[in-house]
Amino acid sequence: MSSTARSARDVKRPSTPVVLMFVLPAFVLFAVVLLYPIGAALAFSLFEFRGGMNLVGFNWFQNFVTLFTKEPYITQLPRAFGHNIAILVGTLVLQNSIGLFLAWQLQKLERMRRVFQVLYTTPYLVSPLVVGYLWTLLLSPTFGPVNALLRALGLDALALPWLGDPKTALPVLILVSVWQWIGFPVLLYGAALAGQPQELLEAGAIDGASGWKRFRHISLPLLTPVIGTVSILTFIGAMESFTLPYAFGGATGSPAGATDVLSLLFFRESFHSGASNALGMSSAVATVLFLFILGGATIARRMLSRYEEKLT
Amino acid sequence: MTTAVLPARTGTPANDDAPPSPARRLRRRRPVTPQTVAIHVALWVYAGVSVIPLLTMVGNSFRTHFEIASDPWPIPVNPTVENYVHAWTQANFATYALNSVIVTVTSVLLSTAVALPAAYALARWRFRGRAGLESLFISGLLIPFMLAILPMFYLMDFLGLVDSIFSLILIYGANGIPFTVFILLAFFRQLPAELEEAALMDGASHVAVFWRVMLPLVRPAIATVMIFRFVPIWNDFLMPLVMLRSRSNYTLGVGLTTFFGEYQTDWASLFAGLVIATVPLLLLFIVATRQIVDGLTAGIGK
Numbered sequence: 276m277s278s279t280a281r282s283a284r285d286v287k288r289p290s291t292p293v294v295l296m297f298v299l300p301a302f303v304l305f306a307v308v309l310l311y312p313i314g315a316a317l318a319f320s321l322f323e324f325r326g327g328m329n330l331v332g333f334n335w336f337q338n339f340v341t342l343f344t345k346e347p348y349i350t351q352l353p354r355a356f357g358h359n360i361a362i363l364v365g366t367l368v369l370q371n372s373i374g375l376f377l378a379w380q381l382q383k384l385e386r387m388r389r390v391f392q393v394l395y396t397t398p399y400l401v402s403p404l405v406v407g408y409l410w411t412l413l414l415s416p417t418f419g420p421v422n423a424l425l426r427a428l429g430l431d432a433l434a435l436p437w438l439g440d441p442k443t444a445l446p447v448l449i450l451v452s453v454w455q456w457i458g459f460p461v462l463l464y465g466a467a468l469a470g471q472p473q474e475l476l477e478a479g480a481i482d483g484a485s486g487w488k489r490f491r492h493i494s495l496p497l498l499t500p501v502i503g504t505v506s507i508l509t510f511i512g513a514m515e516s517f518t519l520p521y522a523f524g525g526a527t528g529s530p531a532g533a534t535d536v537l538s539l540l541f542f543r544e545s546f547h548s549g550a551s552n553a554l555g556m557s558s559a560v561a562t563v564l565f566l567f568i569l570g571g572a573t574i575a576r577r578m579l580s581r582y583e584e585k586l587t
Numbered sequence: 588m589t590t591a592v593l594p595a596r597t598g599t600p601a602n603d604d605a606p607p608s609p610a611r612r613l614r615r616r617r618p619v620t621p622q623t624v625a626i627h628v629a630l631w632v633y634a635g636v637s638v639i640p641l642l643t644m645v646g647n648s649f650r651t652h653f654e655i656a657s658d659p660w661p662i663p664v665n666p667t668v669e670n671y672v673h674a675w676t677q678a679n680f681a682t683y684a685l686n687s688v689i690v691t692v693t694s695v696l697l698s699t700a701v702a703l704p705a706a707y708a709l710a711r712w713r714f715r716g717r718a719g720l721e722s723l724f725i726s727g728l729l730i731p732f733m734l735a736i737l738p739m740f741y742l743m744d745f746l747g748l749v750d751s752i753f754s755l756i757l758i759y760g761a762n763g764i765p766f767t768v769f770i771l772l773a774f775f776r777q778l779p780a781e782l783e784e785a786a787l788m789d790g791a792s793h794v795a796v797f798w799r800v801m802l803p804l805v806r807p808a809i810a811t812v813m814i815f816r817f818v819p820i821w822n823d824f825l826m827p828l829v830m831l832r833s834r835s836n837y838t839l840g841v842g843l844t845t846f847f848g849e850y851q852t853d854w855a856s857l858f859a860g861l862v863i864a865t866v867p868l869l870l871l872f873i874v875a876t877r878q879i880v881d882g883l884t885a886g887i888g889k
Contacts, residue, residue: 289793294714297797301705301764302720304697305727308761312735312742319738328741377633380626392880394634397641400868402822404840405861408847409644418854420643423659454636462880515731518824538733545737546829554737561734568731 319558325551338559355540363513365449374460382468396458407522441533467501503579648858670859683842691820694756698763706768710775727765750832763816774808811878839864
């Protein structure tokens with residue numbers, strides 16, 4: 276922008292009514308429908324209510340004390356939290372291994388690359404609810420084609436009630452979640468690999484580094500920022516995961532709470548608890564989640580940008 | 588990720604150094620060894636893992652319940668559209684689908700309509716509070732608004748919008764503002780100042796400059812943003828689950844849930860219902876593959 280440009284615009288600066296006409300609709304909609312409720316959710320965690328919105332009074336951190344010391348929270352909260360962490364770790368490991376491997380191999384292809392990318396990305400376009408119900412049908416112990424296939428292969432021992440058994444339900448949830456999202460890391464890592472400076476890789480090749488060594492010592496370190504980005508998004512996704520667990524186990528995380536997660540707990544506390552202080556307690560859960568998600572994402576981004584600085 | 592969907596993007600990745608012919612390059616670079624064969628097999632196997640469950644869904648939706656129960660192989664030998672007719676008419680899917688379309692389209696239009704002028708003002712004008720407003724909108728990208736669902740419910744109750752799809756339109760419309768502002772801001776910033784000045788010198792008003800000169804230039808970005816907002820709104824399930832009460836207002840997600848409760852044993856119709864909920868997104872993907880793939884990988888690898 277040249278200085279003449281700036282002065283020209285200073286002369287013809289839009290008047291305040293025009294500015295307001297442009298920014299006010301977005302601001303009002305955003306503030307009323309989102310900012311006010313999220314602010315309210317955080318503030319309400321410090322109050323006690325008696326049925327709906329009927330305020331009893333300010334009760335400091337009593338809701339949080341209840342959350343961390345009373346039943347059913349002291350059983351359900353750590354359990355749900357553990358499941359969210361399991362989902363996070365499982366998806367991180369699988370996405371970053373399988374996803375990275377696929378992206379790396381696709382990089383060597385020419386015409387087929389796009390075809391594979393599209394095939395791997397298709398499940399990502401299907402709603403998590405549809406994915407959940409589809410796999411419920413596919414894994415059904417009675418008519419499910421997965422168990423039929425296993426029996427046909429003579430693997431009768433593996434024809435289990437996958438989603439009905441508390442031991443297998445969570446691992447299945449993690450695998451299905453990875454199945455759905457894998458296209459995302461494949462595309463992102465693919466784009467990052469395509470953008471890497473060829474001179475470096477060719478220099479490596481001239482120095483006699485094998486394909487794997489070039490990947491391990493040249494491509495992978497350069498990929499770290501993208502891996503970080505994918506991991507942060509995975510973190511947020513794993514912590515907010517709601518629809519897939521709901522489709523598999525309903526609001527209670529059946530079987531026997533094996534697929535219960537924080538957002539289901541929050542949902543039950545908000546709408547199914549029937550407690551008179553539901554608003555206060557659900558706001559306390561919301562606040563804990565809010566701080567954890569935002570805090571985790573912020574710390575991760577700090578670490579990432581520090582690493583990026585070191586890299587350059 | 589700002590540079591994202593920016594107009595400067597060209598489709599060619601850095602390593603496409605114009606080979607003489609793709610086939611020759613392939614042969615030169617990659618001789619067929621057991622290892623490359625194994626890798627190709629692995630790639631195809633994973634492609635199967637990705638797509639076969641979805642093909643099973645589609646295949647079974649054209650089969651009868653008896654066929655599905657007796658033979659797991661999902662090829663429709665005697666294809667029937669009976670399941671679709673059943674889901675569409677008996678099980679209210681026509682209503683659900685219509686509601687989903689109305690909600691998704693209207694809320695995408697709403698957030699674009701309010702975010703476009705806001706993004707333009709933030710990008711091109713200087714006024715008091717500009718920086719604060721910009722960071723307020725952008726910070727909205729990171730806030731998990733799902734956690735505000737109970738106060739949101741009471742707000743909608745206060746407005747008399749519980750059990751109305753207008754509640755969803757307002758919420759999704761607001762929810763789309765941070766992303767839409769974020770992307771369009773970057774696009775508006777890129778436009779040369781001379782264009783704006785020339786029009787202003789000619790006596791055009793600021794509103795006319797925005798509407799006639801600048802808006803047409805960011806049309807591709809608007810299309811991309813709208814496509815990207817479409818998917819999460821279409822797929823959302825929590826909001827309608829909380830806000831809607833009566834069946835005539837259900838969107839596909841909640842409709843699907845009741846359908847699964849009631850037709851547990853009618854597998855054929857269940858598969859048809861799943862396909863109905865998915866087809867619009869697949870159509871969108873086919874129409875807009877380029878925008879979606881480029882958008883997902885935006886800002887990476889440069």
